[in-house]
Amino acid sequence: MPTERAAAHARAGAYLEVDLSAVQENYRRLSGRLGRAECAAVVKADAYGLGVAKVAPALWAAGARRFFVALPDEAIAVRKVLPTAQVFVLGGLFGGAERDYLAHGICPVLNSLGEIAAWRALPPAERPPAAIQFDSGLSRLGLPADEAARLIDDPSLLEGIELGFLMSHLACAEEQEHPLNSRQRQAFSDFCRRFPRMRRSFANSSGIFLGSEYHFDIARPGVALYGGNPTPGCENPMASCVRLRSRILQVRDIARGESVGYGATFTATQPTRIATVATGYADGYSRYLSNIGRLWLADYCVPIVGRISMDLITLDVSGLPADISMPGALVDLIGERETIDDIAEKAGTIPYEVLTSLGGRFHRTYKEA
Numbered sequence: 001m002p003t004e005r006a007a008a009h010a011r012a013g014a015y016l017e018v019d020l021s022a023v024q025e026n027y028r029r030l031s032g033r034l035g036r037a038e039c040a041a042v043v044k045a046d047a048y049g050l051g052v053a054k055v056a057p058a059l060w061a062a063g064a065r066r067f068f069v070a071l072p073d074e075a076i077a078v079r080k081v082l083p084t085a086q087v088f089v090l091g092g093l094f095g096g097a098e099r100d101y102l103a104h105g106i107c108p109v110l111n112s113l114g115e116i117a118a119w120r121a122l123p124p125a126e127r128p129p130a131a132i133q134f135d136s137g138l139s140r141l142g143l144p145a146d147e148a149a150r151l152i153d154d155p156s157l158l159e160g161i162e163l164g165f166l167m168s169h170l171a172c173a174e175e176q177e178h179p180l181n182s183r184q185r186q187a188f189s190d191f192c193r194r195f196p197r198m199r200r201s202f203a204n205s206s207g208i209f210l211g212s213e214y215h216f217d218i219a220r221p222g223v224a225l226y227g228g229n230p231t232p233g234c235e236n237p238m239a240s241c242v243r244l245r246s247r248i249l250q251v252r253d254i255a256r257g258e259s260v261g262y263g264a265t266f267t268a269t270q271p272t273r274i275a276t277v278a279t280g281y282a283d284g285y286s287r288y289l290s291n292i293g294r295l296w297l298a299d300y301c302v303p304i305v306g307r308i309s310m311d312l313i314t315l316d317v318s319g320l321p322a323d324i325s326m327p328g329a330l331v332d333l334i335g336e337r338e339t340i341d342d343i344a345e346k347a348g349t350i351p352y353e354v355l356t357s358l359g360g361r362f363h364r365t366y367k368e369a
């Protein structure tokens, strides 16, 4: 087996290293900031692309006991590696899948009166705890105001349900000054006041940094665990968790006037040395970074020139020592010097999308404490 792994390493075009100890460090930083409130962990979308089978147990070892995913299948995957964790499905009950919730001990976030009724219709002895989501202003999932009012008028609609907590989700948490933040917090508080003694969950990653009045009882960070900056515009308080490196396949010299790549979008204005790297947009490296992205080769910052294609990126390595820019050398595409936030900004997206786009062709390794 080790030799097969070594062979797979030798023939890979790119290497993705996930630092599990950095994920754990981020969990501890967020927990510390939360004080008495519980820090749960959002591991939807394969733990934001990092690999839930490795990431969820690492978070468990760091102290997380409650996990959130988007889909029932994702919850089953978490169950496989964490048999005693509480796993909540944010997307609701997925009508027709109720039996799977019971069979696997998966907890639903109930998002409507209809889902609450459907959950109550199942055998009480087999039902794991549920949560109820209230829509405080995102207009996406959860009880809208009229359904919330009906529930407040008739709490017997919840009879027999073991309720873990009430929850809601912020729309603009990464904008500290956005007026919707406090409006949502107020609406959620007003709703929860009608259910005294019930635990409350509100903050995502950025919500944790809005202040302790946003913490309530259980926070649900995702992206900050994986190194995304929860406070855009300020220094990132989280540790970087992923490093992506790729190998140079070929190096060539082109003359002034020659172009590079599809569409000939880059033309050399002087003799130029081009290195071609074995990663492309099929690996989740956004094509928007064509002619604007940059990466690192040893200690040199190197610009991407020409279009990024499906499997390849072309770099201008003119002026670098030849023994550095040579076939087989590794370039750093994502890491501490070019972060997921840097890349997201250049590509016109968010670090969430950079992470969840990471492809399946990398040779993956996990660094543990």
Ligand SMILES: *Cc1c(COP(=O)(O)O)cnc(C)c1O
Residues within 6 Å of the ligand: 042, 044, 090, 169, 203, 204, 205, 206, 220, 221, 222, 223, 224
């Ligand atoms: C994805 C998600 C989170 C985690 O959000 P981050 O911004 O990644 O911390 C929390 N709550 C809900 C409802 C979500 O959908």
